[in-house]
Amino acid sequence: MSQNLLELDHVTKRYGVGGLFSRQSITAVNDVSFSLASDTPEIFAIVGESGSGKSTMAKMILGNEVPDGGRLVFDGTDIGTIRTRAQREAFMTRVQPVFQNPFEAFNPLTHVDTYLYATARRFTGADTRAQQEIKADEALQRVGLSLAELKGRFSHELSGGQLQRVAVARALIPSPKLIVADEPVSMVDASLRMSIVNLFRSLRDELKVSIIYITHDLATAYYISDRVIIMQKGVVIESGGARAVLDNPTHPYSIALKNAVLPPDPKAAAAAIRQRRALVEGV
């Protein structure tokens, strides 16, 4: 029997909010379960609007937040049991993040290639600059760039799309099995968005990397995902094959989200916004 690459088993995360005398608890993620198979790389989308719990899910999968209930298991290891530096490094070699804002991920005063060398040194044991450059160039070629064009460049000299490609290249250096991409295209210029989205697809197909694609954008989720879950206020309200779920959403919130992809005609867009408000408020 093949082991799951990732398994979330009734995962719940609560945050305490408010002051000393008005302490309340928000359930950011509420009893979420799903799994990704080891032998079938896939793009698994977690879709929801702001506050639905998507980033909290990403943080838990990356081991940066601890669940209050349930457990997350990566490749047979309960992520909650990762304690030592060596265990953490081994986990990060296999699970890599890509974040929303590439301009925040790279210090403006540091050459971007420096990040790639540091990642190669940390995760692949490449300890000479020549070895690090080979690793960096291999990863950059994978994302349609090259070390020759990036060497000595600062982040502000690159477009958001190029910089996000560098972030993906950095994530690829350890040869991960899973990439957790939290809103990876929302800060990228609309004209370049699809090229990044297509890049994820090629990583799945050519490198056999699974991708958790976290987004509020139904259109790109529909375009690249194999499976999708839709979250509202921490709860999974719909899940299944991306086409099946997004072609025929059944929950009022998913229908509202789908309607939120506005038609170009202003009158139709205004009507869609009204309908969406009515549906969300009626939930």
Ligand SMILES: Nc1ncnc2c1ncn2[C@@H]1O[C@H](COP(=O)(O)OP(=O)(O)OP(=O)(O)O)[C@@H](O)[C@H]1O
């Ligand atoms: N560290 C925290 N402390 C308190 N509340 C938090 C914390 N992190 C998240 N929350 C709350 O948990 C809920 C889910 O937040 P989360 O950031 O996971 O949602 P999201 O879908 O990723 O939204 P966004 O896209 O705006 O980040 C929200 O109500 C948020 O305010």
